[in-house]
Amino acid sequence: MAKRRAETREExxxxxxxxxxxxxxxxxYAAASMDELTAAAGLTRGxxxxxxxxxxxxxxxxxxxxxxxxxxxxxxxxxxxxxxxxGLLAEGVAYIEMALDPEVQRIVxxxxxxxxxxxxxxxxxxxxxxxxxxxxxxxxxxxxxxPVDAEAAARLLTGAALNAALWVAASEKPQExxxxxxxxxxxxxxxxxxxxxx
Numbered sequence: 724m725a726k727r728r729a730e731t732r733e734e735x736x737x738x739x740x741x742x743x744x745x746x747x748x749x750x751x752y753a754a755a756s757m758d759e760l761t762a763a764a765g766l767t768r769g770x771x772x773x774x775x776x777x778x779x780x781x782x783x784x785x786x787x788x789x790x791x792x793x794x795x796x797x798x799x800x801x802x803x804x805x806x807x808x809x810g811l812l813a814e815g816v817a818y819i820e821m822a823l824d825p826e827v828q829r830i831v832x833x834x835x836x837x838x839x840x841x842x843x844x845x846x847x848x849x850x851x852x853x854x855x856x857x858x859x860x861x862x863x864x865x866x867x868x869x870p871v872d873a874e875a876a877a878r879l880l881t882g883a884a885l886n887a888a889l890w891v892a893a894s895e896k897p898q899e900x901x902x903x904x905x906x907x908x909x910x911x912x913x914x915x916x917x918x919x920x921x
Contacts, residue, residue: 736774738764740788743781748826752782752834779838786835790847793821793831798854808867811858812912815884819904822891832892842885852881859915868915876915883908 742764746755757778761768775781800817801810821827835842842848856877862868868876887904894900913919 732774735764735766735770736784738766739771739774739781740784744785744788744826744830747782747785747830747834751829752778752838782830782834782838786831786839786845787847789827789831790835790845793818793827794847794851794854796821797851808862808916811855811862811880812909814855815880815908815912816905818884819887819891819908820901822888823897823901828892828897832889836889842889843882848881848885852877855881866917869917871915880912880915883911 739761742760743755745763746760755778757768757771760781761771764770771778771781775784797814797817801814804810804813822832831842835845839845843852856873859868859871859876859880860873863870863873863876887908891897891900891904
């Protein structure tokens, strides 16, 4: 019985997250109606309160899901680039490019910070930071990067990528801003190389 109750709770959470994700992407956080999104999930407002506390709690769960998917996409770009320095650079570039995705733009880069605060404090961002720190540490050890503090470099790289993505998302002309952001991110990151790239 307890197992079935836990499964039902997980199913309800998944339904609410899916409905919230659709509503937040289509209408934005402020315009998304709790009654409409709970109805779309086939649940009540009580289920939303029970599982997430309130609409803000639901947004936090949706942001975590989308941000985790973004991290996975960025890591896949790094793997396609062959890892190492090229992979580290490709991961940051992929993250910035995702700012053109309307769902990412609205949920993670616009409404997320406005409602949930500084993205650098989100759990999903912290796991991304830790992965970048480990990569930087390895590349410093291999002599690819200058002997810099791995945590400082990781914070600056992830911060630059995040802020570039925020800039693109908030821009009135994101397609024009993106190439500027990518070019400058590449130049900034290249400053960490032990030997300048050609």
